[in-house]
């Protein structure tokens with residue numbers, strides 16, 4: 611579980627706090643809506659919600675610059691929203707419609723945006739890790755100072771290809787931030803049941819890679835650590851590992867027997883550590899916003915999410931001919 615910390619007085623502007631609040635709330639409300647649409651049978655197949663983990667991606671995006679890249683696993687809706695992809699296109703992909711980011715043919719786990727430098731959305735546990743190093747290699751080769759954020763879970767951290775990637779990333783000083791989103795569970799297996807070395811970031815030491823553990827329920831702590839990691843990479847010092855301690859409130863995917871943890875455990879986390887509530891408290895106690903201001907933001911976010919849901923129902927299903935497009939690369943002679 612993430613460490614319990616008294617909220618330090620933040621040295622941060624009202625504008626910045628409100629921005630974090632808005633972005634985390636967008637992810638939360640979007641995911642709640644996706645859960646509803648799934649229940650109504652409008653979304654099929656796999657769907658993994660990000661509720662509870664919002665501070666991770668919002669904090670790290672706040673540390674990123676234009677042109678930086680990101681790649682992640684199947685639990686990807688939050689990452690797409692945080693890097694600025696249109697909620698309509700994401701929701702329409704979830705419902706398998708033409709207006710979706712993969713024209714309705716990829717679904718929840720397979721979306722991409724060249725414009726926002728979002729490289730997926732990957733269903734094979736750990737597979738995105740070498741891809742992230744490859745993206746970083748391309749930037750290093752081109753000689754720019756872009757950084758790639760490569761996200762993976764605590765379960766993925768036990769995959770062999772992660773360590774092959776660490777070796778090459780450090781050998782070639784690749785500008786990649788490895789973000790381990792440690793939410794405590796890999797499907798139904800808790801971290802303590804799957805490894806005797808619960809400090810996942812420290813494994814980087816075997817390759818000479820620096821890193822740290824971060825309180826992933828505190829968006830400001832994530833942003834601060836993200837800035838350190840990014841500065842390290844941009845300075846040409848090679849990769850950096852952030853093990854971000856977080857928690858998912860919902861099941862692993864839409865079907866989850868939830869027998870591996872108690873309801874009390876989840877409730878305690880919601881009550882005591884919720885990332886959105888923490889920022890809400892800072893905004894109210896710091897007199898940066900009133901209850902009414904926050905209600906207005908909530909209303910605005912709900913409208914964005916409702917529009918996305920409407921769009922995802924109205925957008926047509928892909929035409930039959932689409933079965934044959936974007937399957938193989940065109941031959942260029």
Ligand SMILES: Cc1ncc(C[n+]2csc(CCOP(=O)(O)OP(=O)(O)O)c2C)c(N)n1
Pocket residue numbers: 683685733734735762763764765766767793795796797862
């Ligand atoms: C190579 C591979 N093995 C197993 C699976 C089945 N699987 C899907 S998600 C998952 C758990 C991964 O957990 P973690 O990395 O902690 O990510 P989280 O779901 O918590 O975000 C497993 C075993 C898979 N998709 N790919």
Ligand SMILES: [Mg+2]
Pocket residue numbers: 763764765791792793794795796797
């Ligand atoms: Mg996990």
